[in-house]
Amino acid sequence: MGSMISQAGFDLTFKYVKLFEQGIVVTVMLALFTVIFGFLLGILLCILRMTDIRPFRFLAIDRNGRLRDGGILLTLSKFNPVSFLATCYVEVIRSTPVLVQILIIYHGLFKAISLPKFTFFGFISFERFFPGVVALAMNSGAYLCEIIRSGIQSIDGGQSEAARSLGLSRGQTMLHIVLPQAIRNILPAIANEFVVIIKESAICYTIGVQDIMAAVEAVRGATFRIMEPLLVATALYFCLCFPTSKIIAYVERRMSRGSKR
Amino acid sequence: MAANDKLIQVKDLKKHYNKGVIRALDGVTVDICKGDVMVVIGPSGSGKSTFLRSLNLTEEPTGGEILFHGVDITKKKIPNEKGKLVKLDLDKHRQKMGMVFQHFNLFPHKTILENMTLAPVKLKKLSKADAEAKAKSLLERVGLADRAAAYPIQLSGGQKQRVAIVRALMMEPEVMLFDEPTSALDPEMVGEVLEVMKELASEGMTMVVVTHEMGFAREVGNRVLFMDEGKILEQGAPSEIFDSPKHPRLQDFLSKVL
Ligand SMILES: Nc1ncnc2c1ncn2[C@@H]1O[C@H](COP(=O)(O)OP(=O)(O)O)[C@@H](O)[C@H]1O
Ligand SMILES: [Mg+2]
Numbered sequence: 271m272g273s274m275i276s277q278a279g280f281d282l283t284f285k286y287v288k289l290f291e292q293g294i295v296v297t298v299m300l301a302l303f304t305v306i307f308g309f310l311l312g313i314l315l316c317i318l319r320m321t322d323i324r325p326f327r328f329l330a331i332d333r334n335g336r337l338r339d340g341g342i343l344l345t346l347s348k349f350n351p352v353s354f355l356a357t358c359y360v361e362v363i364r365s366t367p368v369l370v371q372i373l374i375i376y377h378g379l380f381k382a383i384s385l386p387k388f389t390f391f392g393f394i395s396f397e398r399f400f401p402g403v404v405a406l407a408m409n410s411g412a413y414l415c416e417i418i419r420s421g422i423q424s425i426d427g428g429q430s431e432a433a434r435s436l437g438l439s440r441g442q443t444m445l446h447i448v449l450p451q452a453i454r455n456i457l458p459a460i461a462n463e464f465v466v467i468i469k470e471s472a473i474c475y476t477i478g479v480q481d482i483m484a485a486v487e488a489v490r491g492a493t494f495r496i497m498e499p500l501l502v503a504t505a506l507y508f509c510l511c512f513p514t515s516k517i518i519a520y521v522e523r524r525m526s527r528g529s530k531r
Numbered sequence: 532m533a534a535n536d537k538l539i540q541v542k543d544l545k546k547h548y549n550k551g552v553i554r555a556l557d558g559v560t561v562d563i564c565k566g567d568v569m570v571v572i573g574p575s576g577s578g579k580s581t582f583l584r585s586l587n588l589t590e591e592p593t594g595g596e597i598l599f600h601g602v603d604i605t606k607k608k609i610p611n612e613k614g615k616l617v618k619l620d621l622d623k624h625r626q627k628m629g630m631v632f633q634h635f636n637l638f639p640h641k642t643i644l645e646n647m648t649l650a651p652v653k654l655k656k657l658s659k660a661d662a663e664a665k666a667k668s669l670l671e672r673v674g675l676a677d678r679a680a681a682y683p684i685q686l687s688g689g690q691k692q693r694v695a696i697v698r699a700l701m702m703e704p705e706v707m708l709f710d711e712p713t714s715a716l717d718p719e720m721v722g723e724v725l726e727v728m729k730e731l732a733s734e735g736m737t738m739v740v741v742t743h744e745m746g747f748a749r750e751v752g753n754r755v756l757f758m759d760e761g762k763i764l765e766q767g768a769p770s771e772i773f774d775s776p777k778h779p780r781l782q783d784f785l786s787k788v789l
Contacts, residue, residue: 335606339547339593432636432695435587436650436702437626446649450640 279498286489286499292393293482294506299394300402300471300481301510305464307407312414318356319419324348356415363412368405369473375405376477393480402474410467417463421456422448454525461518465511472507482506538600538706538737539563539586545594546581546761555581556592557761563706563739568732570748570769571741573758574784579741582758583708586739587628588621599624626654629699633711635691637683637698643670644679647698656702669697673727689720693727706737713744725751745789749773757781 330338330347338344363371380401389395425448433443475483482503489499539562546556555578563569571579584590586597588604596603603609604624608616638646647666651657657665670676673693683691692712699707709728713721725747732738732751742748748755748769755772757765757780765778773789776782 337591337593339545340550340552426634426636428632428634428636429638431589432630432632432638433650434589434622435625435628435630436699437622437654438650439622442653446653447638451638454640 275497275501279493279495280502282493282495283489283498283502286485286492289480289485289488290482290502290506292480293485294510295391296394296399296479296481296484297468297471297507297510300399300406300474300479301464301468303403304406304410304467304471307403308410308414308463308467309460311407311411312418315356315360315411315415316418316422319353319360319415320422321350321352323352324350360412360415363409364416368409368470369476371409372402372405372473372477375408376401379404395478395480398474398478398480402471402477402479406467406471406474409470410463414460414463417456417459418452421452421459424455425451457522457525458518461515461522464518465515468510468514469507536564536566537562537598538565538567540598540601541586541595542598543595544582544585544592544597546578546585546590547593554578554761555590556585556595558595559758559761559763561756561763561766563737565737566735567754568738568740568752569754569756570752571739571756571758572743572745572748572772572784572788573756577758578761579758580710581761583630583710583739583741586706586708587625587630589630599627622654626650626656626702627705629696629702629704629707631692631695631699631707631709631712633714635683635688635695635715637691637695639683641682642679643675643681643683643686643694646683646694647701650698651701654702662701666697666701669700670694673697687720688716689723692716692720692724696724696727696731700731706739707731709738709740709742711741711743713742743788745773745785757784759784 324347326347326349328347329343332338338347376398380397385397385400387395387397429447429451430443433447434440438446471481472483474481475487478484486496486499486503490496541559541561541563544556544559545554547554557578559578559582561569571582573579581590585592588597592605595605597605604619607619609619611617637643638649641649644663644666647669648657648659648662651662651665652659656662667676667679670679673696675690675693678686678690678694683694686694696707696712712728713724716724721744725744728738728740728747729751740747740752750769752769754766755769756763757772757776757778759780765772765776765781772781773785776785
């Protein structure tokens with residue numbers, strides 16, 4: 271074996287440029303689908319967590335039809351099973367490694383559910399790509415839920431109070447007062463999550479998705495070179511992530527200028 | 532005043548937390564008549580805000596009654612014109628009570644004009660054109676006609692609070708609630724806000740004002756309530772309260788603030 275990094279190593283690596291090209295397409299597709307499904311899941315989870323479904327609501331009211339001033343019954347009346355389950359989901363996802371999640375989804379869930387075997391774009395195996403998207407989306411949905419929720423909670427309570435005091439309903443207050451301000455506040459975090467997903471998608475090679483990292487592994491297997499393909503992968507991920515975050519930052523600046531805040 | 536002038540009758544109002552360990556309101560009874568300018572004073576934590584917030588049901592009381600035009604609004608169901616029990620429409624009720632907050636609570640993502648027209652337009656009280664015309668004439672009255680297109684961040688504290696007052700007036704409330712409207716202002720801006728409130732009072736608006744501005748209480752108020760630990764300890768005309776306070780706690784309080 272030659273030195274750790276050599277021109278010859280790069281020459282060998284570049285023979286497999288086709289694999290890297292395909293890897294870029296797969297990585298971008300993974301990130302794109304993950305963001306879409308993750309965002310939808312995030313919104314859904316957020317709505318579930320903020321619902322006002324309280325089956326024991328009646329316990330809050332005492333015999334005289336008055337709100338109780340404390341005690342176990344008042345606490346119980348606030349229990350919301352839907353919100354509780356959504357919270358459990360978010361906390362479990364956020365407290366376990368994404369690698370474990372992706373392996374469980376692939377070896378567990380999608381061994382139970384068999385997927386159709388076909389490839390799209392000529393080289394993306396649906397059977398492996400789809401579980402990858404599902405696992406990444408399930409993961410980032412939990413984070414996005416927290417981002418959206420904290421955005422909503424970051425809006426001063428006085429805003430809702432003022433809106434409600436004018437006679438606006440709960441929904442109108444959310445739609446016209448809270449959400450517009452919350453979304454503006456969380457845009458940076460959502461954009462950041464998109465970049466995180468591009469990077470995290472690298473983990474999908476562990477279930478055989480043919481992304482950039484899979485190209486690295488293939489080159490290593492064929493040429494016994496590791497540093498050169500890794501450096502190529504580094505450059506590729508950087509070229510995907512860095513401009514993305516810069517573009518998002520630019521859009522954000524434009525938006526905040528428009529609002530004259 | 533005649534009994535039918537009573538706009539709001541508060542009877543033994545209670546707001547307890549933790550099984551009565553915390554008593555934000557502990558049996559408040561008071562009548563608010565049409566045209567009253569009722570000033571509420573008292574030390575911090577005495578329940579003044581809770582009292583105001585209960586009136587428009589931002590806080591749900593744990594006991595007592597609030598009669599608005601004789602109807603108990605603390606009940607989930609109230610009789611309608613035909614005497615049938617219907618669900619109380621909280622949003623409708625709140626439209627009848629304007630609220631002005633210590634920290635203004637203008638909507639930062641909306642212009643001054645939008646702040647004012649949002650509620651009447653969304654609640655279909657006024658058409659957009661009518662709402663804008665009304666907003667402009669109200670802004671004119673408080674000397675802010677030229678700021679209609681500005682965003683709240685571009686206004687001084689005093690200007691923000693004047694906007695907050697006219698924003699509440701857009702809904703043509705029957706009573707205006709003020710929770711320490713000048714407490715967050717720089718001293719030189721207090722006067723301009725009190726001036727607007729004074730004018731409002733002179734037009735006959737029913738007002739409940741929590742404030743530490745004793746000069747305003749004496750000059751504009753027709754009744755003063757002194758609250759402490761969730762109770763009204765003393766009430767009366769401003770001259771009685773300020774010149775011959777009877778309760779030792781009131782005497783003590785006044786010696787600190789005057
Ligand atoms: N959500 C709450 N839980 C427990 N105690 C509360 C809550 N809200 C208000 N209080 C208590 O109620 C009392 C009255 O508060 P407040 O009406 O804000 O007083 P003020 O406006 O006179 O300063 C305070 O002692 C406060 O700590
Ligand atoms: Mg207060």
